[in-house]
Amino acid sequence: MWSPTLIVLVQCLLLAQGLESDQESTVEGEENETSVYQGITDKLDDGVNLVDYLLARYPQHPVRPVRNQSNIVEVMHRMTPIQLIDMDEKNQVITLKSWLAQRWKDEYLTWDPANFSGISEMQIPIGSIWQPDTVIYSSVRQESLRQTNSEAIVTYDGTVLSIQFYIIKATCAIDATLFPFDEQRCDFKFASWSYHGGLVNFVPDPKSDVEHFISNGEWELLEMPVHRGKEEHVCCKEPFPGVNYTLHLKRRSTFYVVNIVFPSFLAYILISVGFYMPSDSGERMSLCVISILSQFVFLTVVADFMPPTAEFVPYLQRYFFTTIGLAVVSAFVTAWTLNMHFQGAICHEVPQWIKCLCFEVLARFACTRVRVKKYKILRSERVLACDDIPMTLYNSQNKTNHRGVNCENQIRSNDLDKNRAGSEQEDGALLVRDPDTDPEIQQRRLREWREVARIIDRSYFVLYTLMQIFLVIGFLAYIAKTGEGFHQEDEDH
DSSP: OOOHHHHHHHHHHHHHHHHHHHHHHHHHHHHHHHHHHHHHHHHHHHHHHHHHHHHHHSOSSOOOSOSSTTSOEEEEEEEEEEEEEEEETTTTEEEEEEEEEEEEEOTTSOOOGGGGTTOOEEEEEGGGSOOOOEEETTBOOSSOSOOSSSEEEEETTSEEEEEEEEEEEEEOOOOOTTTTSOEEEEEEEEEESSOOTTTEEEEEOTTOOSTTOOOOSSEEEEEOOEEEEEEOOSSOSSOEEEEEEEEEEEEOOHHHIIIIIHHHHHHHHHHHHHHHSOGGGSOHHHHHHHHHHHHHHHHHHHHHTSOSOSSOOOHHHHHHHHHHHHHHHHHHHHHHHHHHHSOOSSOOOOOHHHHIIIIIIIHHHTTOHHHHHHHHHHHHSOOOOGGGSOHHHHHHHTOGGGSSTTOOOOOOHHHHHHHHHSEEEETTEEEEOOGGGOHHHHHHHHHHHHHHHHHHHHHHHHHHHHHHHHHHHHHHHHHHHHHHHHHHHHHHO
16 A cells, blocks of 8 residues: 555656656757747848848949940840820820839849859849939930839849839920821930940840730820930030830820811801801801801810921811811801892892803702792793783773773783883873882892892802812811821831
8 A cells, every 4th residue: 555645756756757848848849949040040141141242342332333444334225115194295295104124234243142042133222233324315304214212133143133113204296287197106215324335335125015005095005116226416426325215106086086076067067057048037147157166166176285386287277277268258158148138128130140140050050940940930920910000001002901800911020110111101291210219120129139149048058068078078088198108208217
């Protein structure tokens, strides 16, 4: 039998052994974690040591990164357009969001990856190393392309890759001759500002493309040709090489056709409608004036998109000038025909040449020949009431039934005018009757003037409609034909 004291001692020993095993396992776990952390720390130290190693050996004042000053630093440049932010035609400035990439060799940034745990690439603040002083020659911004808030990717052989996000704001020569069916070409030249070709050489990167360009509602990016160019300055004998990018943009004309061209065409039709309206309506001149004012409004809207230059006049503005000129001519024709239609109380006879021109020529052109024939028949066969025949003429003919119900003799209006223009004898007195004061003669002349005015209105209506159709078709065809040759000339240059 075990004594109680012995049992207590055995339990204490077993408890002490369990505590020791737990402490040993805890220590082992801590040692494992320490080893893992130590491994991570060693890798971080290699990266930090690499940056310290590179920057410690780097020149204090960044200069051209070559050990032999006769070597040329070759910079490979790439531009990737992302989005067209704004095209200011008035000031001829384009704002473009783009990605810029430059790659060159820095002989001071080389290392052996085996000495730094196999690290072959490292990011270094670009403000701590040399970078080319690349500028855009057509830029309107004050700051240059040198960015100190980005990092450069450096590989062990000294290759430096600088990728920058940049908003390009540069001049772009706008030629709006074919507006709104125009195409524009904006040139961007990237080159060094202070290093000539004997020190820094720029070459285009073949990876430059437009695949990442975001579609724009007004402009369509067709292509972006890239080529290397050289430019000579007055200050230096050596040329400055650079990379030239040409953005070929085509305007989407749907917006301008729907909001400018088509409404102006509808306002232009109002003039034709005015000549179809009768002269008694009193609204014809108002339609002409409204059409002229509307054309001036559209002309002002188009002028807001045009740069203030005297080198060219857009064809659309020429079209509006033509329509305004025709509208003014239409206003003069309207005033002329209204003056014919609303003759005074005393009107003179319609000249014979006007009668021949209107009744024989313009009536056929305006398709009113049938109406003219009916008018002539009614005029020649018009029956005069017996009360309208002078008494002297009645008495001389001794026909008592002229005043009766069976008055059947028809006297033509021309014979009546002649008889009334002659001398009449009544009660031994000589009575002279002037045709210019005779109401019936004046009514006949007034009807002739109104018929002449109506024929001229209809003739000008047909002529104006034909001119309107040919003007629109000719305008569109001329722009299409001129646009092909225009763009071909630009490509040749």
